[in-house]
Amino acid sequence: MKFKGLEVKKDDTLDFVVDFNGEITDDEFVWAPLLQMKTASAANDGQMVEWNAAAQFGGPPPNPLSPLEEYAQTLLLTNEFLFLD
16 A cells, blocks of 8 residues: 655654454564655755665564474473463
Protein backbone atom coordinates (compact mmCIF):
# COMPACT_ATOMS: atom_id res chain seq x y z
CA MET A 1 0.00 0.00 0.00
CA LYS A 2 1.39 3.40 -0.91
CA PHE A 3 0.62 6.71 0.71
CA LYS A 4 1.78 9.75 -1.21
CA GLY A 5 1.82 13.16 0.34
CA LEU A 6 1.29 12.01 3.92
CA GLU A 7 2.39 14.92 6.08
CA VAL A 8 4.28 13.96 9.23
CA LYS A 9 5.20 16.66 11.72
CA LYS A 10 7.68 16.70 14.57
CA ASP A 11 6.64 14.37 17.43
CA ASP A 12 4.12 12.52 15.21
CA THR A 13 4.27 8.75 15.29
CA LEU A 14 3.48 6.15 12.65
CA ASP A 15 1.98 2.88 13.89
CA PHE A 16 1.92 -0.28 11.79
CA VAL A 17 -0.49 -3.13 12.46
CA VAL A 18 0.14 -6.55 10.94
CA ASP A 19 -2.76 -8.97 10.51
CA PHE A 20 -2.24 -12.62 9.64
CA ASN A 21 -4.98 -12.42 6.96
CA GLY A 22 -5.79 -16.12 7.02
CA GLU A 23 -4.44 -19.13 8.83
CA ILE A 24 -1.59 -18.83 11.32
CA THR A 25 1.06 -21.48 10.70
CA ASP A 26 3.99 -19.99 12.62
CA ASP A 27 5.07 -16.81 14.37
CA GLU A 28 6.54 -14.79 11.53
CA PHE A 29 5.46 -12.20 9.05
CA VAL A 30 7.02 -11.22 5.75
CA TRP A 31 5.80 -7.65 5.42
CA ALA A 32 8.68 -5.18 5.56
CA PRO A 33 7.69 -1.52 5.15
CA LEU A 34 9.82 0.94 3.23
CA LEU A 35 9.53 4.54 4.37
CA GLN A 36 10.81 7.42 2.30
CA MET A 37 10.86 11.04 3.39
CA LYS A 38 11.91 14.19 1.65
CA THR A 39 13.52 16.49 4.18
CA ALA A 40 12.09 19.96 4.55
CA SER A 41 15.34 21.45 5.81
CA ALA A 42 17.01 24.01 3.57
CA ALA A 43 20.38 22.74 4.80
CA ASN A 44 19.67 19.29 3.29
CA ASP A 45 18.18 20.77 0.11
CA GLY A 46 15.13 18.46 0.16
CA GLN A 47 17.23 15.30 0.32
CA MET A 48 15.43 11.91 0.25
CA VAL A 49 15.85 9.78 3.40
CA GLU A 50 14.85 6.10 3.41
CA TRP A 51 14.16 3.49 6.12
CA ASN A 52 13.97 -0.10 4.93
CA ALA A 53 12.65 -2.53 7.57
CA ALA A 54 14.01 -5.61 5.78
CA ALA A 55 17.54 -4.21 5.64
CA GLN A 56 17.73 -2.09 8.79
CA PHE A 57 15.47 -3.56 11.47
CA GLY A 58 16.48 -7.23 11.46
CA GLY A 59 18.38 -7.21 14.74
CA PRO A 60 21.66 -8.94 15.39
CA PRO A 61 22.20 -12.38 13.87
CA PRO A 62 21.53 -15.21 16.34
CA ASN A 63 24.45 -17.01 17.89
CA PRO A 64 24.56 -20.75 17.11
CA LEU A 65 23.68 -23.01 20.04
CA SER A 66 26.34 -25.12 21.69
CA PRO A 67 25.82 -28.92 21.65
CA LEU A 68 24.61 -28.81 25.27
CA GLU A 69 22.14 -25.99 24.46
CA GLU A 70 20.86 -27.93 21.45
CA TYR A 71 20.33 -30.99 23.66
CA ALA A 72 18.44 -28.92 26.25
CA GLN A 73 16.26 -27.39 23.50
CA THR A 74 15.47 -30.86 22.14
CA LEU A 75 14.48 -32.12 25.60
CA LEU A 76 12.21 -29.11 26.19
CA LEU A 77 10.40 -29.80 22.91
CA THR A 78 9.58 -33.43 23.74
CA ASN A 79 6.03 -34.46 24.65
CA GLU A 80 7.04 -35.08 28.26
CA PHE A 81 7.82 -31.39 28.72
CA LEU A 82 5.17 -29.91 26.41
CA PHE A 83 2.12 -31.72 27.77
CA LEU A 84 1.31 -32.05 31.44
CA ASP A 85 -1.21 -34.68 32.50
